[in-house]
Amino acid sequence: MNPKRSAVYPGTFDPITNGHVDLVRRAAGIFDRVVIGIAANPGKAPLFPMEKRVELARVVLEEVPNVNVLGYSGLTVDFAREQGCGIVIRGLRAVTDFEFEFQLANMSRHLAPEVDYVFLTPKENFTFISSTLVREIAQLGGDVSRFVPPVVALALAARRNG
Ligand SMILES: Nc1ncnc2c1ncn2[C@@H]1O[C@H](COP(=O)(O)OP(=O)(O)OP(=O)(O)O)[C@@H](O)[C@H]1O
Ligand SMILES: [Mg+2]
Numbered sequence: 001m002n003p004k005r006s007a008v009y010p011g012t013f014d015p016i017t018n019g020h021v022d023l024v025r026r027a028a029g030i031f032d033r034v035v036i037g038i039a040a041n042p043g044k045a046p047l048f049p050m051e052k053r054v055e056l057a058r059v060v061l062e063e064v065p066n067v068n069v070l071g072y073s074g075l076t077v078d079f080a081r082e083q084g085c086g087i088v089i090r091g092l093r094a095v096t097d098f099e100f101e102f103q104l105a106n107m108s109r110h111l112a113p114e115v116d117y118v119f120l121t122p123k124e125n126f127t128f129i130s131s132t133l134v135r136e137i138a139q140l141g142g143d144v145s146r147f148v149p150p151v152v153a154l155a156l157a158a159r160r161n162g
Contacts, residue, residue: 001032003086007118010037010076010088014046015152016057017134019126023091026120028064035083036061040073047135047159060149077112085115092119093127 007027013020013036027034036057040050048056050071057069072079080088088108090101105117121127129147138144138156145153 001084003084003114004116005032006035006083006085007031007033007087007089008035008037008076008080008083008085010039010079012041012044012046012131013038013053013057014041014044014048014131014135015053015148015155016060017129017131017148017152019091019093019122019129021060021149022122022126023089023120024061024067025064027089028066031087032066033085034067034089035085036067036069037076037079037083038069038071039076040071048155052155056152056155059151075111077108077115080115081112088115088117090117090119092121093130
């Protein structure tokens with residue numbers, strides 16, 4: 001398969017939000033195959049273990065036929081190569097995302113010149129959603145049901161109640 005028709009969408013997805021889902025659906029409409037790569041990312045001290053983040057994303061994206069969800073550790077470009085993907089998808093919510101994403105894409109190009117980055121923007125009512133804010137609100141007992149799929153809201157509530 002042409003590697004430019006297959007894309008990896010990497011992130012921590014701790015947990016997956018409606019913003020991520022919006023981006024995945026857009027990507028799935030553009031590329032033949034989209035692999036959601038859930039980074040172990042121990043440095044970020046995630047709230048959910050990688051297996052749980054993968055499970056939640058799988059449940060949420062079950063009905064999108066050309067999407068797979070996999071966990072990975074190591075470099076994103078290595079994961080993209082292993083998966084035969086020549087494209088990496090990233091999301092831009094606002095200018096605040098730009099600087100970091102621009103740096104990341106350029107560094108990645110030095111490591112793997114054959115991999116291209118494609119940036120997508122979500123529907124505007126998802127631009128303010130981040131996993132960090134969702135985790136914080138949920139941990140403090142706030143209602144996150146408008147920002148995440150129902151199964152994720154349940155997992156956050158279960159996590160809070162211990
Ligand atoms: N609401 C959103 N709309 C569009 N893109 C998003 C959204 N949330 C995250 N992304 C993008 O998805 C990719 C993976 O993001 P990541 O897993 O770090 O999510 P995050 O919400 O930024 O989480 P955290 O707050 O923990 O950093 C990044 O490119 C990020 O810009
Ligand atoms: Mg982030």
